[in-house]
Amino acid sequence: ADRHAVTLWARDDAQLAAMAGARQNERYLPSVPLPASLRLTGGPAKDAARGADLVIVATPMAALREQLGALAGVTVPVAWLCKGVETATEAGAFGLLPHEIQARSAPSLRAGVLSGPSFAQEVAHRQPTALVAASPHADVRAALVDAFHGPSLRVYANDDIVGVEVGGAVKNVLAIATGLCDGLSLGLNARAALITRGLAEMTRFGLALGARAETFMGLSGLGDLVLTATGDLSRNRKVGLLLAQGRTLAQAVESLGHVAEGVYCARSVVQRARHRGVEMPIAEGVVALLDGRVQPAEAVAALMGRDPAPEIA
Ligand SMILES: NC(=O)C1=CN([C@@H]2O[C@H](COP(=O)(O)OP(=O)(O)OC[C@H]3O[C@@H](n4cnc5c(N)ncnc54)[C@H](O)[C@@H]3O)[C@@H](O)[C@H]2O)C=CC1
């Protein structure tokens, strides 16, 4: 909003009125005044997008299909911020990545994703952050870099949307695992091992879906994994910490008040990986824990009890 005329569209009229009154989003991003120039609006999303040069969908994964459907026919670039895979299944398809949902629900859109290590509070406070804009379309990547690259935000372009989206989804599942590890006081060695082996399984999964290995060494892979697995602002990490303290999943989710995408996408990630014959033991352990099939200590024992294996398969 410093450099562009920006309209924030909201689906919920009560929330819209609260934001307009307080000029703040007290429910989701407290203590951050909304820029004076930011226009707030409701009504049909497509009307709000009329006249825009770029549309950003900033909802959780669960709302992406509906929101993209509502934007069908928009001709300017559209990008989403969500990190995860779809939990609902279609005939013959499950664990769809965001761009795969777009290809099914609004195939005419020219679209992409903005991802990378970026806690919202820090971005809102203009703390230095680097992101990646991914799309198969060069003009969409350029539009995102042009709109967002600035003094406190560096935006790199990448045409590997599969790799960028796999990184964003899988790091959430792995952050639950590292939260659990830290909550159980297993130590810094264990955390480093989980992050590194987690990166290996994220990469295996991505390669099976057609991603490039180098993408996982970048901001949306290693970068976001390190941030989310170690940063206490992470909601996914918090879920792991709370489970380690003996809270139930329902209690952990309830206490967050925000979405923790790993809770919703872990099963679908594992289901899709199994279908592709990709081993993801850490993600499997997280799913067993979330399903209540194992206790935290049993999940750790199962991982440590695996047979020896070469580091690079
Ligand atoms: N918060 C963060 O630091 C970051 C979040 N993300 C990703 O962005 C996505 C959204 O996360 P947050 O905003 O943090 O979640 P949040 O739980 O804090 O807020 C969710 C927002 O989406 C809205 N919403 C929910 N369902 C909707 C629907 N059907 N239609 C329209 N709006 C709807 C809610 O009203 C709320 O404003 C997630 O996929 C997350 O992984 C990505 C980067 C950083």
Ligand SMILES: O=C(CO)COP(=O)(O)O
């Ligand atoms: O994606 C994020 C930071 O890049 C936010 O992570 P959480 O959803 O775990 O808070």
